[in-house]
Every structure is written in structure tokens, then in C-alpha cells.
Amino acid sequence: MPPSPRSRSAVSGRVTAAMVAERAGTSIATVSLVVNGKDRGRVSVPIATRVRDAVDELGYVVDHAASSLARGSGDLVVLIAPDLSNPFFAEVIRGVRDTVGDRFQLVLSVTERGEQPVDADVRRFERLRPAGILVDAPAAGESMSAGVPVVLLDAPGGPGAVNYDLSSGVDALVAHLAAAGHHRVGYLDGTSRATTFAVRRSLFDEACAAAGITVSSVVAQADLTIDAAATAAGAVVDTWLAEGVTAVVGAADTLAYGVLRVAAERGVAVPGTLAVAGFDDLPSSSVTAPALTSVALPGAELGRAAALRLLAMLDGTEAPDPALPTRLVPRASTGA
DSSP states (O other), X not given: OOOOHHHHHHHHSSOOHHHHHXXXXXXXXXXXXXXXXXXXXXXXXXXXXXXXXXXXXXXOOOOHHHHHHHHSSOSEEEEEESOTTSXXXXXXXXXXHHHHTTTSEEEEEEOSTTXXXXXXXXHHHHTTOOSEEEEESOBTTOOOOOSSOEEEESOTTOTTOBOEEHHHHXXXXXXXXXXXXXXXXXXXXXXXXXHHHHHHHHHHHHHHHHHTOEEOOOOOEEOXXXXXXXXXXXHHHHHHHHTTOOEEEESSHHHHHHHHHHHHHHTOOTTTTOEEEEEEOXXXXXXXXXXXXXXXXXXXXXXXXXXXXXXXXXXXXXXXOOOEEOEEEOOGGGTO
16 A cells, blocks of 8 residues: 555655645645645635645645746745834835735845845845845945846835935925924934935935025934934934034934934933934834924835836836825924
């Protein structure tokens, strides 16, 4: 008597699609459709249920690398980001996941802490032969070329990138500060190599110059964490105040949170003595003390737009090319 699928799997150490097909009483092709989420409208519900039951009973795991080699491309979409723990990137992930749906499986990769994605990160995942790769906030000057479609997110100047219209949000922020009577401001920048941070600073400087606002020459930079931002702000806030700075803008909300912490620790009234604002409009910005004024950069919309562009590239259709709008959300930290 030939061994059962379960006993054969115990001998070989790996359950195969053929074993699942035998257990479910169907073909290997049908098993492939079901386990890859492509059975809707193609496999009857009873048969799909039998296949899923067999998968559970045998402990079958899809070998994506082998499947990719067989097809020449995979059913994976890889999203490479510099910090998956940041609430902003969580929103980006949600937008991508909701858009690729059942068609592709989303694989998430985070680079070394504080490092922006580079060419080597793309090449590493290219070996898996995914359907495509999404790269969020890549390091400036990296080509990000690959043998599969690649879409860059929040990468001003990057080829085929999905970006924000940062100028509208920055102009609104500076107009808001000018209307509140601020004439000298500080800027807490990020140490990130991502081009988007350089663009934010450049647009902010230009808008301030046009509005007659002086940006302090005191250099302040930090990693995109609250602790790092608080350390950097703590080192310069007294100098800022001494030279007449009445408002500080962080290049990201997490940087602005660090400024709020330092102000609270030193008894600096916000916004009475020092107004504070940031970029991103993270969910927590509405509940800080005081609530943070921020330029809203919708992460979910960024992820959705990038995923739509990737799908268009894969399907050979016209890729949407909008610059995502930004807007100012005034709150108590600037007296709104």
C-alpha cells in the first residue's frame, strides 16, 4: 500500500501541492489557484473549501521562490520602507494593502534603522522575482533600477515617482505663521537622506523669504524619533529664543513632538512664547499637549496611488500621475 500524503510529507520533510491536490481530490492547478487567492469565479466554493481544509490538515506552505522561477515572475509585491514602526508608514502600508487586494501578497521590508532604501535593497528582493517593488522615501541619488517594475514613493525628482504637492501645504503653513505675527522662526530638520526632506526645507525657506520671515541660521537636525528630536531641540532652543525665534517647524511631526517635550520641560509656553508645527499630520498630532499644527501628508493616499501605478505598469495600461494634494491642519500649538 503506498504511503499516505501525510506519511510521505513526514519522510520528505515538505508538503507539496501534489499532496494537497491528492488529499482534496482535485488538480494541482486548482490548488495553486486557491492558495494564491485567485479562485474567485474560477473554482467552486465546495472545491475551494476542500483545498483549504487539506492545506490546514497537511500544513502546506506556498514556496513563492519556486513558483516565481516557474512563472518568471511572482505574486508578491514588496514594499521597502525606512521605518515600519512610524505611524506614517503604517498608513502607507494600509493604502498599498487595500489596493493590491487579493491579487498580490504584500511583503514588508524595513531597512537598517535610520537608513533610507538604496539600490542594494531593491536588488536583494529582485532575486525573489516579485511582481513589483515599491520603495518609500529612497535615499537621494539612488537609481532603484531592477528587472521588475519599481515605483518610488515620496521621492521628488525620482523617475516615475508618486509624490506630494508639497508647495501648497508649505505655502499655507508660512501664511499661517505670518498671519500670527511671527517674523523669525527656527527649523528642526531630519538627518534623513530622503530627497523629500531637502525639498520641504527648500520650499519652506523660499516661502518664508517671500513672506518676510527670517529663518534662523542655527542648524538643528535629528533622527526621526522623539528622543533624538528632543535632544537636538534642547541643544538649540535657548539660542533660538535669545535671537527672537517665536515659532519652530519640524520637518516631520515626530521632530515637532521633540520640540513640544523640551518646551514642556523648560516651562516655555506653547504657543504663547513658542509656536510649534510639523509635517505629516499623524493621528497622534491631534492629541498632543497642545494639539500640533501640521501639514497633512496622507500616507494611505500615497500608498494607494503607488499601488495603482504599479498595477497599471503590470497591466500595460495608463498609469495615473497626480501630485497628491497637501493641506495645513491648524491646531492649538500655533494658537489656532
